[in-house]
Amino acid sequence: MSKPTITAFDWVPDFARGQVRDLRVRWALEEVGQPYDVLYLPQGCQKQEPHRARQPFGQVPTYEEGDLILFESGAIVLHIAEQHGRLLPGEQAARARAIEWMFAALNSVEPPISDYAFATLFEAGQPWSKPRLPAVEQRIHERFGEVSQRLGDKEWLEDDRFTAGDLMMVSVLRILEDDGFLERYPNLAAYVARGTARPAFQRALADQLAGFTGNPPPGFEEWLKQQQQQGEAA
CATH class of the missing domain: 1.20.1050.10 (Glutathione S-transferase Yfyf (Class Pi); Chain A, domain 2)
Structure with a gap:
């Protein structure tokens, strides 16, 4: 079995840390004991090629294993569960x-x-x-x-x-x-x-948080400030 690669963001705002959906895939991989690599995407790259070829909606995560490329966290978790014979009952x-x-x-x-x-x-x-x-x-x-x-x-x-x-x-x-x-x-x-x-979740969460080493896209802080001000005034 080849070592899979998942995609994740190298930066998200504080409110999204620990919530991006690659965490679900990381958790499943940790539960079954499958090592994996991570391809980190700077914000904005998810909407460009070549990531669009992996994920038509320009989102994360994706999962690559040999010739197999999957998107949607639920589909990926189900594949992992079925492939490893764990996380799903046998009956x-x-x-x-x-x-x-x-x-x-x-x-x-x-x-x-x-x-x-x-x-x-x-x-x-x-x-x-x-x-x-x-x-x-x-x-x-x-x-x-x-x-x-x-x-x-x-x-x-x-x-x-x-x-x-x-x-x-x-x-x-x-x-x-x-x-x-x-x-x-x-x-x-x-x-x-x-x-x-669960230890597998804690490992997955720690790995996701450790991967946020990038920088916000230009203009993000101003956009967030405007949203907060408009929300308070609404």
């Missing part, structure tokens, strides 16, 4: 349920979290952001409540065994770990704490 029904939770994390839980990021950060200065924020927060709490109810008092989502479904769900839930949303759901807060306490 067919349990395996299907673990994959089901991967899709749930990305398709049901993460979208309102992304909406929240746009409303409070990326488009905070736009006139539509503040009025729509209560509805966005309501959708987040609805999804968190549903996951909380299904998790109950279990350690992990399925069969009390950590799977790729838990890896993706914890990765998504922890996006709002510092925003107060998890406080209403003690079992989810404990679930996220269990996931992020």
